[in-house]
Amino acid sequence: MRFTIFQESRKGQRKVNQDRLAYTYSRDTLLLVVADGMGGHVGGEIAAQIAVRLFIERFQQEAKPTLKNPLKFLQDSMLRAHQALGSYANQFSMLETPRTTCVACVIQSNYAYWAHVGDSRLYLFRQGGLIGQTKDHSKVQYLVDQGIIGANEVVDHPDRNKIFSCLGGLVDPVIDLSRRTPLRNGDLIVLCTDGLWSVYPQEEIARALTGTPILKSSPTLMREAELRGGPEGDNLSVIVVRWGPETLADEPTTTITETLGLGEFQTEIDRTLTLTDRKGAQRDLTDDEIERAIAEIQATIKRYRR
Amino acid sequence: MGVTNQALPSGYQLLNYRIDRQISRGGFSIVYRAFDDGGGPVAIKEYLPSSLVLRTEGDIVRASTAENLTSFRYGMKCFFEEGRALAKINHPNVVRVLNFFRANETVYMVMRYERGRTLQQQIQMRQDQVSERLVRHVFMHLLNGLREVHTHKLLHLDIKPANVYLRTDGSPVLLDFGAARQTLTNTRPKLAPMYTPGFAAPEQYREPDRLGPWTDVYGIGASMFACLAAFAPQAADARLSEDHLVSAKKIWAGAYSDNVLEVIDWCLRLDPHERPQSVFALQKAIRDIPPRKRKLTFLDTLKKKLFSEVV
Ligand SMILES: Nc1ncnc2c1ncn2[C@@H]1O[C@H](COP(=O)(O)OP(=O)(O)OP(=O)(O)O)[C@@H](O)[C@H]1O
Ligand SMILES: [Mg+2]
Numbered sequence: 001m002r003f004t005i006f007q008e009s010r011k012g013q014r015k016v017n018q019d020r021l022a023y024t025y026s027r028d029t030l031l032l033v034v035a036d037g038m039g040g041h042v043g044g045e046i047a048a049q050i051a052v053r054l055f056i057e058r059f060q061q062e063a064k065p066t067l068k069n070p071l072k073f074l075q076d077s078m079l080r081a082h083q084a085l086g087s088y089a090n091q092f093s094m095l096e097t098p099r100t101t102c103v104a105c106v107i108q109s110n111y112a113y114w115a116h117v118g119d120s121r122l123y124l125f126r127q128g129g130l131i132g133q134t135k136d137h138s139k140v141q142y143l144v145d146q147g148i149i150g151a152n153e154v155v156d157h158p159d160r161n162k163i164f165s166c167l168g169g170l171v172d173p174v175i176d177l178s179r180r181t182p183l184r185n186g187d188l189i190v191l192c193t194d195g196l197w198s199v200y201p202q203e204e205i206a207r208a209l210t211g212t213p214i215l216k217s218s219p220t221l222m223r224e225a226e227l228r229g230g231p232e233g234d235n236l237s238v239i240v241v242r243w244g245p246e247t248l249a250d251e252p253t254t255t256i257t258e259t260l261g262l263g264e265f266q267t268e269i270d271r272t273l274t275l276t277d278r279k280g281a282q283r284d285l286t287d288d289e290i291e292r293a294i295a296e297i298q299a300t301i302k303r304y305r306r
Numbered sequence: 307m308g309v310t311n312q313a314l315p316s317g318y319q320l321l322n323y324r325i326d327r328q329i330s331r332g333g334f335s336i337v338y339r340a341f342d343d344g345g346g347p348v349a350i351k352e353y354l355p356s357s358l359v360l361r362t363e364g365d366i367v368r369a370s371t372a373e374n375l376t377s378f379r380y381g382m383k384c385f386f387e388e389g390r391a392l393a394k395i396n397h398p399n400v401v402r403v404l405n406f407f408r409a410n411e412t413v414y415m416v417m418r419y420e421r422g423r424t425l426q427q428q429i430q431m432r433q434d435q436v437s438e439r440l441v442r443h444v445f446m447h448l449l450n451g452l453r454e455v456h457t458h459k460l461l462h463l464d465i466k467p468a469n470v471y472l473r474t475d476g477s478p479v480l481l482d483f484g485a486a487r488q489t490l491t492n493t494r495p496k497l498a499p500m501y502t503p504g505f506a507a508p509e510q511y512r513e514p515d516r517l518g519p520w521t522d523v524y525g526i527g528a529s530m531f532a533c534l535a536a537f538a539p540q541a542a543d544a545r546l547s548e549d550h551l552v553s554a555k556k557i558w559a560g561a562y563s564d565n566v567l568e569v570i571d572w573c574l575r576l577d578p579h580e581r582p583q584s585v586f587a588l589q590k591a592i593r594d595i596p597p598r599k600r601k602l603t604f605l606d607t608l609k610k611k612l613f614s615e616v617v
Contacts, residue, residue, distance in 0.1 A: 002459075254518070256459070256461070256517065256518065258459045258460055258461070263383065264383070285379045285380070285382055285383060290379075290382065290408065290413070291408070293386045293389075293390075294386075294406055294407065294408055294413065296390070297386065297389040297390055297393050297403075297406040298393075298405070298406055298407075300390065300393035300394055301393045301403055301404070301405065301406065304393060304394055304395070304396050305396070
């Protein structure tokens with residue numbers, strides 16, 4: 001796989017950052033996760049942290065080096081995260097379960113798959129145009145769908161923070177799954193929390209990121225967004241992936257995953273803000289894995305024997 | 307005296323191959339010459355890291371401690387990486403893998419046997435200067451092989467004269483794709499020595515996320531340099547703090563064409579971005595070099611003749 005990736009989380013004007021984000025990839029599959037812990041509730045940041053961790057850990061167990069069924073992986077992980085939050089609350093006798101939104105995306109064999117719960121978003125841009133997006137599980141989105149308010153009224157609406165689906169809620173989450181979406185080189189996948197999308201309309205994000213190397217434009221976008229957030233500015237986070245080899249940058253920035261060994265992963269959990277340690281996720285090869293690697297190599301030798 | 311790993315003895319029957327003799331012993335493996343069922347020669351690489359003593363007698367590889375086993379299994383990934391990489395590539399200038407199997411509690415890679423010597427040996431044997439023609443010939447063909455490697459989205463990451471084999475007919479073969487090795491360094495120091503000083507690019511030491519075709523291009527440049535100098539250029543990590551490398555253009559001015567020397571210097575730029583960004587770009591630069599002494603074409607001779615007649 002070849003891609004360029006950027007991720008950043010900013011605190012805005014809040015005391016704590018309850019956003020968490022991470023990506024990890026094996027040789028052949030990439031996972032992106034963003035979670036926005038819910039502020040009004042106890043331990044929003046714990047919730048976000050647990051959700052992100054759970055995605056990463058499950059991925060590293062199952063992407064060997066690809067996921068059998070990416071959509072099922074996303075759905076199961078959402079549910080497991082929801083359950084994990086419940087048991088976490090139980091374990092620590094918390095009165096209220098910590099809650100979080102979550103959006104996650106898997107890219108494998110040039111296809112993207114995503115799932116979300118709540119109002120953290122994914123946008124898929126191609127040549128500056130929006131070709132895919134999530135639809136918030138929020139009251140205002142419902143009002144928009146019903147034609148009661150216009151899309152432009154969303155960001156100022158008094159109820160704009162009310163979401164009806166989250167991980168850790170009293171009822172099971174509503175999980176939306178995308179379709180299997182083919183990607184082309186140059187496509188931009190953007191995952192973000194409401195701290196970003198509420199101050200940066202989708203068209204402007206597209207404009208800011210199209211036609212310039214994302215490692216240049218994304219930090220600028222985040223700085224600008226934090227400014228726009230003003231004195232009340234919320235936490236804001238983004239992961240941007242430009243799919244395929246970077247052709248815009250004047251220096252090599254493309255991540256090339258083929259140098260990863262069998263069963264290895266490269267992981268970045270939002271660098272600045274991670275609560276806990278990163279324990280070396282290195283394991284030995286099992287006998288099973290050795291047999292499979294050999295079978296794979298033998299099959300390849302046969303295939304390429306002229 | 308240190309204990310070392312025992313090589314398989316001559317005559318040993320390994321599956322359907324009969325071991326003839328050990329050809330080489332490296333950091334990660336032992337290479338043997340062997341014969342297949344039909345009596346044809348093959349080269350067999352046995353995964354057996356020298357930093358771990360695993361076989362003091364007999365044939366079975368045994369890790370003495372749990373930690374040893376962990377390191378052993380961990381390093382095996384790189385061996386698989388090599389097999390996986392080579393299995394896909396069917397090119398006259400890249401060593402061909404014929405088989406891959408598990409035995410004796412370790413893994414083996416069977417390759418087509420090549421007759422000749424490594425470019426390293428070739429350089430060391432030469433008394434006089436290596437000719438420009440030889441350098442161009444070897445590297446043009448080698449680059450064809452490397453281009454194929456890059457087409458498969460693989461990087462070699464250890465290009466150096468010791469990993470280039472010269473067949474008796476003079477054509478080069480790229481060997482030794484222990485590619486993903488650099489991933490071993492941080493975590494398992496026991497299996498460490500992954501880049502070869504002088505030939506590894508600076509980003510291999512510092513910025514593994516900036517690896518690309520230009521990283522192998524550095525190795526090519528360093529190998530060309532070594533061909534002329536008979537020693538490796540200053541190591542890239544040392545160059546980063548104090549660059550003592552004298553440009554090829556200065557050292558060999560007049561002895562080789564300016565263009566060959568410029569290409570070497572171009573490949574050896576510390577900034578990955580300043581090097582040729584692809585093998586193709588590099589080949590183009592080499593191809594564009596005007597030959598030093600052009601052989602007279604038929605037309606030239608004719609012209610000359612006519613000219614002399616007129617005069
Ligand atoms: N296919 C082959 N035919 C003939 N000789 C070979 C072949 N492959 C390897 N050799 C010989 O074995 C030597 C070592 O091979 P290679 O570079 O692949 O392993 P290595 O350097 O020992 O690897 P490692 O660093 O993994 O231990 C070569 O320099 C060459 O002399
Ligand atoms: Mg070698």
